[in-house]
Amino acid sequence: MGEDGEPYATRGWGLEVLSADATELRLLLYASDTRGRELLTPGRPIAITAGSVRTLESVQMKGTVVCVEDGTADDRARADRYCDAFFADVEEMDGTRRALLNRLRPDNVFAVVVRVDERYDQTPGPGAGTAIT
């Protein structure tokens, strides 16, 4: 979200659950996304939607930014594993060539720690937007 109320969409490249109650997450974003990083200041609202390539079951998490950090070697390894698994699913389900998918693979990432307050079912259909309690 920009200060003027302008939303900003970007893609995440890995998600790590930090707390046992899944209210704190570490989201990885492409390091070249400088505008996105500028917007992610502590306390800013953020929404993350994650879905299954195979079933399109999706969940949206809403909360606030806790902090932003440079990516670590672990983050980069996690992003690579995420890409490998994601691309394998897309390749299998849609037949998309890996060479094309690799155009999305980030060469570096930064991390944003997020506190999650709300969760919603975002699976396509009439139930999309239903709160998950």
Add this chain to the structure above:
Amino acid sequence: MTDLTLRDLELCFEGAVPAVVATASAAGVPNVTYLSRVRRVDDERIALSNQFFSKTARNLAENPRASVLLLDPTTYDQYRLTLVYERTERRGPVFEQLRADVDATAAIQGMEGVFKLRAADVYRVLHIDQVPSASPKVAPRASTRARSLDRMAELVARLSRCTDLDAIVSTAVGGLAELLGYEHCSLLLLDEDGRRLYTIASHGYPAEGVGSEVVVGEGVVGMAAARATTIRIGNLNQMTRYGRAVRQSFEDHGEIAPGRDIPVPGLPDTGSRIAVPGLVLGQLVAVLVAEDREMVAFDDADESLLQTIASVVANAIEAERAQETTEEAGAARAPSEAPTDSARSTRVRFFAVDGSTFLDGDYLIKGVAGRLLWSLLRQYRDDGRVEFTNKEVRLDPSLELPEVRDNLDSRLILLKRRLDERDAPMRIEKTGRGRFRLLVDGAVDLEEVGS
């Protein structure tokens, strides 16, 4: 906007890769969700399909700004569009285009009655930014199709030289493959009462599928027929999964009961499908279908080309039918080589209720074509007849042909092709205009069920 224009992003609007839209409430709480379809309205505007956007719609009422991510499915170039909401449309060309997209998704999972476009939300595009990629561009796969006017003209010329329906349908699907590179295609004709389409010929499939049926209005092909408009799908796998997810959600909410899956005929791993209606004097005659394993395999040029061929084929079929019903039977040609295996015996089982016919326990065909075969075989068994004319067959009340527009010749060709496809011990051979011969290999044991 940057130097990029919406026209540069044309392939992003094929719906092959789901788009992402982010909005925000007046309080600044964002909402991010996937989109089934995005369409270009003009050089400055796009429209987003609105089926379930309750939160997005509420946000737009408070804060008209939005951000959308799009992917070009052929290059995986990624774009971010900054938008401002302008209006919602519930009728008109933009709405109709998006509705056709959504209906095609619904048709894949048999949800035509419940999964519908509510509105088309139109946005003005303020900025287009290309998202940087760490990897170099990948060359798109070269198309194997040759869409030249010369080749199209050659196919039209071949169709013009066809003298009967069998030749027309064979030339159509064979020529599309040989001359224009559509390796997987089929041709379906509308039945007598306009409720179903039946496959009369195909090319590039493990089984020709002659006689397989599609209900008008159901599935992608049935919808193209019902609307008499071309339907093009660039990512059948993606749409099938999307439709399945939506269907599951409807079932979870008790809005539809679990039912049969609508089978999608054709390749098991189809990426793209295009269904093109062929009309004559404003009336549907046939639907031409082409498939490809690649995503976004068909574009506007394919659509124009296949529409032209579908129109030529439909007109040729109607011209042949008109000639067939008005002409007297011509002179018979000499018999072809007779079947030789006289020791062979085939059990033919016929169900009067729907004309279903089985050869040695294997399903062959039903409906008019099934009743036609049964009538011919009975005459062969009882009187030894093998020579027939269309005119006398047309008067046979057991066929239950409609009085107007009986399409007998189409059914005869359907039966002939089905027998050939199954390598059946009986076949039909045209012996002249309005004449044909039944060739039976060995003995037949006829059993009628439910007469």
